[in-house]
Amino acid sequence: MFLADAEQRMLDGHDGAPRAQAMAVLSRLGEACGADRMVPIASAHLVASSYQIAGEAGIAIYGDLVAHGARVAVRTTSDPGSIDFARWQAFKTPADYAARQIVIAELLDQMGVIPTWTCTPYTTFNVPRFGEHLGWSESSAVVFANSVVGARTNRLAAYVDLCAALAGRVPYFGLHTDAGRTGDILFEIAPDLAAAFEDHYFPPLGYLVGQVVKDKIPVIRGVPGATFDQLKAFGAASAASGSVALYHMVGITPEAPTVEAAFRGEAPRERIPVGLADITATMAQMGGGDGPIDVVGVGCPHASIDQMRRYAAFLDGKRVHANVQLWVCTNTTVEQMARTMGYAQTIERAGGRLMVGTCHNDCPLAAWGFRRLATDSGKFAYYTPTTVGTECLFAGTDACLQAAVTGKVER
Amino acid sequence: MSTAPNHLQGRGCAPGEFEGEVVLSRQPFGFWQGLDPQTGVVIDKRHDACGQSLIGKVFVFPYGRGSTGTPGIFLEAVRNGCAPGAIVNVASEPMIIMCAILADTFLHVRIPVVDGLPEDAVDLRTGDRVRVNGETGVIEVLAKA
Numbered sequence: 001m002f003l004a005d006a007e008q009r010m011l012d013g014h015d016g017a018p019r020a021q022a023m024a025v026l027s028r029l030g031e032a033c034g035a036d037r038m039v040p041i042a043s044a045h046l047v048a049s050s051y052q053i054a055g056e057a058g059i060a061i062y063g064d065l066v067a068h069g070a071r072v073a074v075r076t077t078s079d080p081g082s083i084d085f086a087r088w089q090a091f092k093t094p095a096d097y098a099a100r101q102i103v104i105a106e107l108l109d110q111m112g113v114i115p116t117w118t119c120t121p122y123t124t125f126n127v128p129r130f131g132e133h134l135g136w137s138e139s140s141a142v143v144f145a146n147s148v149v150g151a152r153t154n155r156l157a158a159y160v161d162l163c164a165a166l167a168g169r170v171p172y173f174g175l176h177t178d179a180g181r182t183g184d185i186l187f188e189i190a191p192d193l194a195a196a197f198e199d200h201y202f203p204p205l206g207y208l209v210g211q212v213v214k215d216k217i218p219v220i221r222g223v224p225g226a227t228f229d230q231l232k233a234f235g236a237a238s239a240a241s242g243s244v245a246l247y248h249m250v251g252i253t254p255e256a257p258t259v260e261a262a263f264r265g266e267a268p269r270e271r272i273p274v275g276l277a278d279i280t281a282t283m284a285q286m287g288g289g290d291g292p293i294d295v296v297g298v299g300c301p302h303a304s305i306d307q308m309r310r311y312a313a314f315l316d317g318k319r320v321h322a323n324v325q326l327w328v329c330t331n332t333t334v335e336q337m338a339r340t341m342g343y344a345q346t347i348e349r350a351g352g353r354l355m356v357g358t359c360h361n362d363c364p365l366a367a368w369g370f371r372r373l374a375t376d377s378g379k380f381a382y383y384t385p386t387t388v389g390t391e392c393l394f395a396g397t398d399a400c401l402q403a404a405v406t407g408k409v410e411r
Numbered sequence: 412m413s414t415a416p417n418h419l420q421g422r423g424c425a426p427g428e429f430e431g432e433v434v435l436s437r438q439p440f441g442f443w444q445g446l447d448p449q450t451g452v453v454i455d456k457r458h459d460a461c462g463q464s465l466i467g468k469v470f471v472f473p474y475g476r477g478s479t480g481t482p483g484i485f486l487e488a489v490r491n492g493c494a495p496g497a498i499v500n501v502a503s504e505p506m507i508i509m510c511a512i513l514a515d516t517f518l519h520v521r522i523p524v525v526d527g528l529p530e531d532a533v534d535l536r537t538g539d540r541v542r543v544n545g546e547t548g549v550i551e552v553l554a555k556a
Contacts, residue, residue: 021516028512032424033505053483055448057490061517137479157509158482159517215504243477243504386444386455 018070022163030171044165048158049078073168117357118331135164140236189222200396203378210242237378299329300377312343320351321407425511427521441477451493
């Protein structure tokens, strides 16, 4: 693998021990994955910002890097932490656990990381541009940046993302290259589905696509239109049930004006029709139960201001059921705007809680003893049965909010 | 390339040498939510290796699966002495290779990784004693269970 002079000097330790370690990791990864050079990145986003993921090993590694003067070389933001920094006691987070998350926050701060604590950095201070190379890891953010924006990042991993941030570079392979962004499998939305496409079909469609393609690149034709939040929900589901890092939605995402463009002139390896029955079956698989629930999770990935408006409009004048916790996950940037606009107060007046800078998946929630969770998120549906240990019921956003009010999911 | 019956030839993905007993799984494995980094035991109830300890074992499974947080759990296990001693895959996804590179760079622990072994050609069983070379990709079968 070719290293430019500056990169070789970094590897040799001329820019300090942290950058030498970072370059060692990146060049070895590049060798293993067939990269022939490095590429400079515009930004990084770190997934091992939560204590749940980083643990004591992370604290030791970050501590050592900080002791040797580590500073990020490019704009770098943090994924959710394992606590709501302002309200961890109200979420029953053990104090010793919260203290370890606060240590991680201090170490990231000393390296110059922007503490966004969000899986949607693109709604805050890390907005990628078309064609830019990035070093991101959070799976739902990677798939958004690649697919919706047309920026270029592989699905990095915990600590490798920090290496990218310290070196300001990543190995050039996979989704950084033109050829690596070619579609593999074509999904064709059947007429019965296209004619009746609803908002809450985006998560199951993503979930279905992820299960089929695993880490390949899906191209979806026939979706009648999609909002920012719908694309975010679709991608997050596909990145959880599979390892999708890039999808093309024909006529919607920037690298897919046509099917031919998405496949770069090559023939699809496979064509798969998707009808209404497939979506119904996938929703059942994600959690088709009904009846009483004790917790509702919306805002996965973290809610946008549009979603906050939607929750507030639904909950205005209503009251969350006494047996139910309604937790709305978002980041501090959106929270502040939602408070300025009164949405946060409306949600809280109804008995909902804002869970900021973290989510159900990242927090220790054993103390709550939750048994049945309702969510509108394909990612939550995939992970919460193991992370929170609950049964999961998937429903649309309005149906989830309605369940929070009545105490049960009705089909 | 060795054709001796007690040698399997794969592709060396992460250097290091390790000798130990095989834990064989036929299912893809995700370390995040799959391994308890405090005990080294597989905790994924849907997995065929559930309940087995990976400490000091040669963990043989088809391929890795899952979250970008994987190295977080993996390095926590390494730091606690609760990680497998070597990994053998049909196909190592970059995530597994990244775990080994990170353990070597930041914790100075070498966990050899070998892949490229055809699934049906692997005549390994749980309890076999093998030596894994992550540089050459050679797996020496020392004793059958």
